[in-house]
Amino acid sequence: MGWKTLDDMALSGKRVLTRVDINVPMDDAGQITDATRIDRIVPTITDIRAKGGSPVLLAHFGRPKGKVVPEMSLEPLVPALSDAFGAPVTFIAKPERTAIDALPADAIILIENTRFSPMEEANDPQMAQFLASLGDVYCNDAFSAAHRAHASTEGVAHHLPACAGRLMQAELFALEAALATPKRPVVAVVGGAKVSTKLDLLSNLIEKVDHLVIGGGMANTFLAAQGIDVGKSLCENDLADTARAVMDKARAQNCELILPVDVVVAREFAAGAANETVAADACPADAMILDAGPASVAKIAATLASAKTLIWNGPLGAFEITPFDAATNAAAAQAAKLTRAGALISVAGGGDTVAALNQAGAADDFTYISSAGGAFLEWMEGKTLPGVAALMS
Known part of the structure; x- marks a missing residue:
């Protein structure tokens, strides 16, 4: 410090x-x-x-x-x-x-x-x-x-x-505990719509965490990069090479990359839409992936149970509408339970993340919820923050 x-x-x-x-x-x-x-x-x-x-x-x-x-x-x-x-x-x-x-x-x-x-x-x-x-x-x-x-x-x-x-102090202590000198194993949950907005984040985290869970729309890009048909799902097909490079780096760094093994699909993006759970490689051509499935949640929960530190940024699915908030809610509940028990240090941040954790009723049990958006992400990306660096001069 x-x-x-x-x-x-x-x-x-x-x-x-x-x-x-x-x-x-x-x-x-x-x-x-x-x-x-x-x-x-x-x-x-x-x-x-x-x-x-x-x-x-x-x-x-x-x-x-x-x-x-x-x-x-x-x-x-x-x-x-x-x-x-x-x-x-x-x-x-x-x-x-x-x-x-x-x-x-x-x-x-x-x-x-x-x-x-x-x-x-x-x-x-x-x-x-x-x-x-x-x-x-x-x-x-x-x-x-x-x-x-x-x-x-x-x-x-x-x-x-x-x-x-005091707020700056709390933020810096929490982030240093999560990334600079964490208790291991460390799990990062990164979700959201697009890989393109979180390339620097993924690259930095791979070097610092033991397990990296990828969810939300960005998981579709990684599935597609492996030759899996994701139907009409949100997907950045032009980033297939980038996704494969991220997966290669994770293997080289001995970081376990956790992608959905099953998914919840629907034909329309609407609350209460008819849906079904299928294997991650079995999305119908006319459907879209809107959430991770129960088997995926079980794998995430097991990973959290063996971890000591959690960093969370982004939802696992379309958390804004039911029932596609189920995976985010379940994983958040598991993280909250472990934190309450003193078994996990949990740090989360980012606008959608805070909204998702609040909606899941889990935010109050996390060790720290960052009030910052861009600064939280840039810190997680390994970038120097001018306002923090100036305090050290």
């Missing part, structure tokens, strides 16, 4: 420039529909204040592309933030250090959307220096934005004493 945490910093009387992710979904009436991202930064804000510091929040909202877009202002989030923190939040549209220092020493301050300036996403040194002038210490608590080299996520860290916030 080459980065500092809040425990390593003297914060009394300091303005703590704190990068957070509060890019929450809102409805047409301006009401927050999911406050998870706000809830997850509460420990950081609470600890900064407990140590005598004053949080100065930096955040983005939406994609204003370097222009002031009133409907993407952070000001409407002030009531929700105040409620979550149990203390008033002061909003500043045009920040200056003198205005910040005129506020009480324990104030919580929210600065306007950093992406209103084109200098933010360009990681302009001038903006990084300006942001640094607004605080005495820099705390990055936005792991979900750590894969972006922006002024507020990377540049400013080079100008102030820097540390990770």
Whole structure:
């Protein structure tokens, strides 16, 4: 661990420039529909204040592309933030250090959307220096934005004493435990629609895990690469050579690649559609594969039972509609059961993954569910995240 945490910093009387992710979904009436991202930064804000510091929040909202877009202002989030923190939040549209220092020493301050300036996403040194002038210490608590080299996520860290916030700290500990220094055997479950979006992920995981379960639409591409007819299933036939290369690499690395041995097929993509379970190599020409079958789930469950660490990204089937959520639900339930029993360390992340695990009722039992999307994937791909690297400089 080459980065500092809040425990390593003297914060009394300091303005703590704190990068957070509060890019929450809102409805047409301006009401927050999911406050998870706000809830997850509460420990950081609470600890900064407990140590005598004053949080100065930096955040983005939406994609204003370097222009002031009133409907993407952070000001409407002030009531929700105040409620979550149990203390008033002061909003500043045009920040200056003198205005910040005129506020009480324990104030919580929210600065306007950093992406209103084109200098933010360009990681302009001038903006990084300006942001640094607004605080005495820099705390990055936005792991979900750590894969972006922006002024507020990377540049400013080079100008102030820097540390990770509690959410960032938890994310890094969980991911290091899962990939850097895991308890073995390690199983990775990777699902989703397309192989093309997860080539780097698969390549990196093969070098780090003992068993790699491939599910969802991307499994069809691997089946087809072996000469198996997948009917009308979603399949990237142009990636057959790539899939075979992945399988060859897995053999060379002594990583067991687990593909469906049986599948659930249907003639239409609809909830409650008539379906049947067939062997993986027996999909009817007029049908499509929409889920892994019970024999496949049993194999996955047995693999999980012998594992010590699980990394999960992506569903095993079309989890959005019943009954094609069965494999994902069953495998998730097994992972949750083993985690509850203390037999498995389970880490999961990615938008569809979190939705699938929530739907399966298993999310609360996982060791850690990452709130990050792209950053989680890039970490799993073995890429350096600029926002994390800056904390080590």
